[in-house]
Amino acid sequence: MARDFREPDHLPKVRGDEGADPGELPRQRRGSTPQMHGRYPDYDCLEQSEHWDELTRKLVVDRVEHVPELRFFSDAEAATLTAFCDVVLAQDAEPRIPVLAFVDQKLAGGRLDGYQYAGMPDDRQTWRLVARGLDESARSHGAESYAAAPIDRQQEIMSAFAQGELSGGVWEQLACKRAWSVVMRSVLAAFYSHPWAWNEIGFGGPAYPRGYARLGIGLGEAWEGGEALDVDPGAGAKQRRPA
Amino acid sequence: MRLGGNHFLGSVLPRGNDSAFLLDVHRRGVPGRERMRRFRDEDEVDLLIVGCGAGGAVLAQRLARAGWRVVVLERGPFWDPDTDWVSDEEGSQHLYWTDKRIVGGEDPVELGKNNSGHGVGGSMVHYAGYTPRFHPSDFETRTRDGVGYDWPISYSDLKPHYEQVERELPVAGQHWPWGDPHSYPHAPHPIGGAAERAWAGARAHGVEMRVGPVAIANGVFGNRPHCIYRGFCLQGCKVNAKASPLVTHVPDAIEHGVEIRADSIAVRIELDEASGQVTGVAYVEVKTGCERLQRAAAVAVCGYSIESPRLLLHSTSKRFPQGLANTHDQVGRYVMVQGATQVAARFPELLRMYKAPPPEISSEDFYETDPARGFARGFSIQTVSPLPIGWAEHVLADGHRGAALREYMRDYNHWAVLGSLCELLPQPNNRVTLAGENDQFGMPVARFDYTQCDNDRANIAFAKKTMHAIWETAGAQDELTIDRYAHLVGGCRMGSDPETSVIDSDHRVWETPNLFVCDGSVMPTQGSANPALTIMALASRLADRLAGKRVQAYVSPGARRRPAHELRSTASRSGSSSPAS
Numbered sequence: 001m002a003r004d005f006r007e008p009d010h011l012p013k014v015r016g017d018e019g020a021d022p023g024e025l026p027r028q029r030r031g032s033t034p035q036m037h038g039r040y041p042d043y044d045c046l047e048q049s050e051h052w053d054e055l056t057r058k059l060v061v062d063r064v065e066h067v068p069e070l071r072f073f074s075d076a077e078a079a080t081l082t083a084f085c086d087v088v089l090a091q092d093a094e095p096r097i098p099v100l101a102f103v104d105q106k107l108a109g110g111r112l113d114g115y116q117y118a119g120m121p122d123d124r125q126t127w128r129l130v131a132r133g134l135d136e137s138a139r140s141h142g143a144e145s146y147a148a149a150p151i152d153r154q155q156e157i158m159s160a161f162a163q164g165e166l167s168g169g170v171w172e173q174l175a176c177k178r179a180w181s182v183v184m185r186s187v188l189a190a191f192y193s194h195p196w197a198w199n200e201i202g203f204g205g206p207a208y209p210r211g212y213a214r215l216g217i218g219l220g221e222a223w224e225g226g227e228a229l230d231v232d233p234g235a236g237a238k239q240r241r242p243a
Numbered sequence: 244m245r246l247g248g249n250h251f252l253g254s255v256l257p258r259g260n261d262s263a264f265l266l267d268v269h270r271r272g273v274p275g276r277e278r279m280r281r282f283r284d285e286d287e288v289d290l291l292i293v294g295c296g297a298g299g300a301v302l303a304q305r306l307a308r309a310g311w312r313v314v315v316l317e318r319g320p321f322w323d324p325d326t327d328w329v330s331d332e333e334g335s336q337h338l339y340w341t342d343k344r345i346v347g348g349e350d351p352v353e354l355g356k357n358n359s360g361h362g363v364g365g366s367m368v369h370y371a372g373y374t375p376r377f378h379p380s381d382f383e384t385r386t387r388d389g390v391g392y393d394w395p396i397s398y399s400d401l402k403p404h405y406e407q408v409e410r411e412l413p414v415a416g417q418h419w420p421w422g423d424p425h426s427y428p429h430a431p432h433p434i435g436g437a438a439e440r441a442w443a444g445a446r447a448h449g450v451e452m453r454v455g456p457v458a459i460a461n462g463v464f465g466n467r468p469h470c471i472y473r474g475f476c477l478q479g480c481k482v483n484a485k486a487s488p489l490v491t492h493v494p495d496a497i498e499h500g501v502e503i504r505a506d507s508i509a510v511r512i513e514l515d516e517a518s519g520q521v522t523g524v525a526y527v528e529v530k531t532g533c534e535r536l537q538r539a540a541a542v543a544v545c546g547y548s549i550e551s552p553r554l555l556l557h558s559t560s561k562r563f564p565q566g567l568a569n570t571h572d573q574v575g576r577y578v579m580v581q582g583a584t585q586v587a588a589r590f591p592e593l594l595r596m597y598k599a600p601p602p603e604i605s606s607e608d609f610y611e612t613d614p615a616r617g618f619a620r621g622f623s624i625q626t627v628s629p630l631p632i633g634w635a636e637h638v639l640a641d642g643h644r645g646a647a648l649r650e651y652m653r654d655y656n657h658w659a660v661l662g663s664l665c666e667l668l669p670q671p672n673n674r675v676t677l678a679g680e681n682d683q684f685g686m687p688v689a690r691f692d693y694t695q696c697d698n699d700r701a702n703i704a705f706a707k708k709t710m711h712a713i714w715e716t717a718g719a720q721d722e723l724t725i726d727r728y729a730h731l732v733g734g735c736r737m738g739s740d741p742e743t744s745v746i747d748s749d750h751r752v753w754e755t756p757n758l759f760v761c762d763g764s765v766m767p768t769q770g771s772a773n774p775a776l777t778i779m780a781l782a783s784r785l786a787d788r789l790a791g792k793r794v795q796a797y798v799s800p801g802a803r804r805r806p807a808h809e810l811r812s813t814a815s816r817s818g819s820s821s822p823a824s
Contacts, residue, residue, distance in 0.1 A: 005654075005657070006591035006592070007591070007720075008589055008720035008721050010650065010654075011589065011650065011651065011654065011720075011721050012643060012647040012650055012651065013721055013723075014720070014721055017647075018645065018646040018647045018650070019646055019647050019649075019650030019651075020650065022646070022649065022650070022653075025653075038653065039653050039654075039656075052330065053329075053330060053481070055326070055328075055329050056329040056330045056331055056334070059329050059331055059334045060331060060334075087645060088644050088645060088648075089645070089648070089649065090645045090646040090648070090649045111336060111341070112341060112343070113336075113341060113355045113356070114339055114340055114341035114342065114343070114344060114354050114355030114356070114359060115343075115344050115345070115346045115353060115354040115355055116343060116344070116345055116346070117345075117346055117347070117351055118345050118346065118347030118348075118351070118690065118692075119347075155645065158644065158645070159644070162642075162644055184639055185636070188632060188635040188636060188639060189332075189333050189632050190333075191635070192332075192631040192632045192634075192635045192652070193331065193332060193333035193334070193631075193632060197631065197652075198631065200649075200652070200653060201631060201652050201653050201654075201655040201656070202593075202595075202655065202656050203597055203630070203631050203655065203656075204595070204597055204598070206329070206330035206331055206475075207330060207471070207473035207474065207475070208330035208471070208473055208475070208481045208482070209471070209481075209482075210471070210473075211470075211471025211472050211473045211482075212471070212472045212473060212474070212598040212599070213472075214598075215433055215434065215435040215436065215472060215598050215599050216435070216436050216439060217436035217439050217440065217592050217593075217594060218436065218592045218593055219436065219595075220593065220595065224595075227593060227656070
């Protein structure tokens, strides 16, 4: 089925579900996106990096080329939280953006956000407690750990976490909704600061010193990727996906 | 028409501020730092300012021109946009005040990147750039609407300073029909696709929107380049096109002999118990951990709504055991934020909202009280344009995660966002206090409690309904909403009565004649306007009064020598740190 993105029929609220199957999107042809699908198959913002100022270029390219090693989380915590990050970001296949590595780097460096909710522990402690809590919740459903639980169970626990519905054990030490907001702040920042995610959504990336000249509706710079319209990614991609 | 000297320099420039020309054409950092005047701790400077943001920097620049010897302490670094800033969302965390703070109350306010600056230039380094004036009604909400608190000054006291600061920034925008109607020195900027959509929707819905006002030069302005519309206003302007005190007042301040002591956090204001006057400020050098004490004939606290109350509350003495300025338990109270719910709308075309500055068009049609709405005061509506991380937070807040979150993220370029600024009312228990733990400098951490009142909730709900209605008229295909707050003001409010305020109309602490507060914390109400311009205008007014000696900065008790600046007429500016007496 060809998909025309002028219509909103792929959107979750319009459809009343999680949105259209991304497996139907075109495969990324230039550069990478997480899971290699996206709207802009011929756009790779990293190809523009020679137009970026040197400081920004180093910072952004490093996110791709030098993934930091874990220093803050233990192996067990990392296993649990990596599974959580994959579920909450729907990263169900390679290539994946190594979100937890960036979160780890931030926490290990003590770079916190500048506020802590009354009654909540330090953000670093909150992360460790969340890892324990996710494992406890998974065990109460018979799994060995969160990472070992089936994907449906992982999603269920993640949703309950988002809605502040987890309780008992470690969750009694945390305001569940506040913990969700602490954790997600870092998860989203790590994922959407990665140039692969920018390729997926068609974001122009750093724009200094070049800037933009074509600002109006439907306009783009010559180097900005066009959206994949009227392509037919469906048939082949769908058949390749496991049921 | 007579052509003044300024016209031959290529653009109309403000009087009494050469900052735009003191900057370098080819580099963004402030030139002349290496030859900045230095004072010794034991020099009694005329004025010691704590905080180099919208309030402190303007005050310093003005008074230096009037011949005062001024030192500014700033907790954060002296930024060089070329070497310290990046064109990246996540890489800009160092621009924000990220020292620990506790947030509480029923509706806690997120701090950090949302509203708290750090370094020379303060929060204006990462504000969007909107610089609307307050309306005349904002200064007398108690009298007009029976809510809030009347300021001890009126709009007309600030008007000449609004005009002056608008020329200094400079502000670009269309003629402004709301409040006290006025025009701007620079023409409006072009707008992006998202704002075009919003504008069409508003027009069809009968809501008037105008381009601006934004503090971004539109055309030649001294040595500051034109905006390149890259959309990273909130990450610090690497171009020097967007105004912040770092480019609009600091260069001129340094040229006129101000010392800006960056990486220096004030920890205590020193008081002479006998005279009841302050004598200087103890501060810690962030890089060495050494505590030092700068002597001063007068002190101005310009640390904004969290840090100013924190410093005053922490400066206890026998005479003021509850902290300076706090005899009537007013310090830290009536802190306000604006309800800043944002509603995003989806359209068929690619709008690419990351282009053009995030602040584009706004409306003040709903600013004033309308009894038919069932609540007091109102709100304004402005376009905002989140970058990917900001957009992800928006999508998450609407309740989407996993595959749904990714789908809305992929749809990024089809969306436009309207944001509201709802005037939330000042309440005594929305306050800054000292928490029971200390930071790395041995100073108690600030705690900020915030709870909305019924009027606040009604205002936010109405604003949200209005934005939805605009988008529906515009033909939106889907909408996503995030509830959030913006800005901070109040905490050391000015007033006419010592029992219900912290400072008088000249920013002077009621009980301490040579101590001033000059930042956003002094505002008794906040209107529905972004506060930066008003903070600068207040500082400009105070400087005018101090320099013109309509207010004496120091009241000399018998034994005290005359103010240093009156004695220094023969001291050469380059002969730096000779004591004035």
